[in-house]
Amino acid sequence: MKKTILRRAALAAAISTTSSGAMAAGFYLNETSISGLGRAFAAENTVGDNAAILARNPAGSALFDTITLSGGVIYVNPEIDAEGDVTYFAAPDTPIATLSDQKATDYAPTAWVPNAYLAVPFNENWSFGLAMYSNYGLETDFDSDWPVTTIADKTELLTVNIAPSVAYDFNDQFSIGFAVNFLYADATLKTMVPTNFGLNPTVAGADILSYDDADDWEVSWTIGALWNITDRTRFGISYHAELDPELEGDVNSDLVPLPLSPFNDAKGKVTLDLPDTLELGLYHRFNENWGLALGALWTDWDDFERLEAFIPAGGEGFNPLLFKEENFQSGWRYSIAGEYYPCEEVTLRIGYAYDEGAARDGFNTGDAAANAYGLPITWRTLSIPDTDRNWVTIGGTYKFNNQLSIDGGLAYLWGDDETIQEFTTVPAPTYFDGGTTNIEAWLAGVSLNYAF
Template identity: 35%
Template sequence: MNKKRLFTKTMIAAAITLTSQQALSAGFQLNAQSATGLGRAFAGDAVIADNASAMARNAAAMSLFDAPAISLGLNAIDSDIDVKNAKYAGQDLNDQQIGDISYVPNIYYIHPINDQWAVGAGVYSNFGTKTEFDSNYVANEYGGLTDVKSINFALSASYRINQQWSVGAGLDIVYGEGKLQRTTPLIPNGSNSQTKLLDVDANGVGVGWNVGTVFELDDRNRFGFSYRYSPELETDGDMYYIKSKDGNPDISGDKLKMPLPDMAEFSGFHKLNDLFAVHYSVQWIGWSAFDKLATTGGDTLNTYEWQDGWHYALGGTYYLNNDWTLRAGYMYDTSAQDQKTSISVPDSDRQWFSGGFTYHLDAKSNIDFGLTYLMGEDVKVTESTGLAPITATTRANALLYGIQYSRSF
């Protein structure tokens, strides 16, 4: 396998990695399950259950509903990603701003069957973003276009064992798609020009499952735990890349095998009085399982040195009156990347600063709004999987905002 073929397949794999479900948190995750959760940095979301979007974090939380409920929402992810101080093949490159806006819709429905059983269905995305370098960027073998999104189709059920314990389980069907374009500089006869190295439109489907439980100590205090199994996803698609100096395209029939990390979350909710509640979450993401990318043909395309990720979130809710509920939260999100880094998908430890509110239209319906500022850190990046190495400093910040309508029947 020549270097260009290996490089191209590795970049395809990186693009498809981004299209997976929430298991790919930490390095790539921008939570977008609900506007309600966004307003509290998702602190306590595995157990609060204030609208139907709760099923996305813990299927057992559906046992807390005594009437059918529906939620419809739209979140926006406005990323601000800088690549600066880059050096490539001995050249100093211009700084790049490669962020973009992604819109992430969601819908959930929970239906209690009786006092013990409830079922639910949801359609939402756990990831959606886009980064695009200038078309004349010299190091576009690493930059170029990365445009990815995912859709999660969820079916869940919960069972109330007694007044304190409930359990739940769900099936996740995840569809992901990604577009990736890369070019590489050529210098024929001493003049600078670029040629297309890679043009990919790929997709894949995986099936996973999740389980959860809720423990209600009393009417004001409860705890939740959920575990999500992530499948090994096989992906393929239309791929164009330069095989040799004759410029002829090559199309590979191999599929990529993607080992996705599992995830576990523990949440607590405590209503201290009629006006105020505190809530929190600790989430683990098993990123160390993502050790290599391999094909169905037996080739190892790339190896990784990633580490498990953690989220620590703390939030508060203030029940102002019958019309207004206010909330705020903070999350610390640890990076999945360790020694190996990237300019097209920057990653670092992150801080979330969140706020939001609910306006109750009437006793059965409300509108939620959530806003989060996600602040990353400067990271020194070195990549050398392409034709020439690149070094740079990256920083990824984002503004997330969402609106949601919820109703019970």
């Protein structure tokens, strides 16, 4: 059995993928717990109603008096559509043909996002934790006859984060925690000639450039703290350091001649600048029946400027080889949620969040090829159709007894339509002038929690 098959089989139960354009800024994932889903992930690093807090704050294991397990899965059903005009050029100011109102519908596949957590108190002060989840993911996949697969065909990022942690509790009032993050990332980037490419049928369906089986392990860290201000009010803060996995994979191209060499399983390396994050949370229980959660999450996307590969076999002209300019910007996610406790066994939740997109508005004026043709191109791209999003969520927990409980959550999110303009010269100068016409998603999840 090949190494790739073994690797994917071993991680299949843990690894997750979802569409960045529908889920969160850039391709950051919030979907770390099902109780959090019902709260729109407000104060997810603070509430601590189950061991899933360990994904957001390693100090969370200090909240538990007994060994506690939590595990669940979230089903994500995104709907991303785009539409626009596609123009082919022979030379600047010399269009050959225009295909009007070209539509790509539902080009972000559905996904399952699993998670699992373990909190282990050691004594009155020390506790340990183990978290396994995904906090970055992306998949967009266009039909093979989409006229601009030369610009955007398949983009995929799969990740799993394994985070052992330790926490120290100071007199049940203040606790700190530290975690080590072991991140596995696997990526695919692909552009191809449309299968119905009429300008040159001899190259229809050919790979322009594919970057496959690119993967790496990266190590980083998280630090967090919890402050029990009163017996009803808790504040949490946590910081996740950035990750920079160097994804090594195989570069291939079917087309000759190209502005590229005819690569055949040439080795390449792409450094992926994944952002650091800072999360603030406040949870207050007013009385026996009502609670409030407030959250703010800052994601530092400024370092994610471009996707480029270093391909030693390509010589100077391909080191680096630019895939895509991105020029992301940092932003905030704000969330608020209410909880209602009608009885000891039941908790009901409702939440709202506003998530700022990482893709910049405006135009990339530094693209030499587009400038030569006098064509404006946006920072926002088809492969990562990012936008600001609104979330509305509901959820609940039912306790069977003091040991076993079940969580459920449901969310709907939507974003504004955005203008997208992109250009490529391979295999023929091609310009897309349009944008997204729909960005929305439904999320549903369930989890079980057990305290020994």
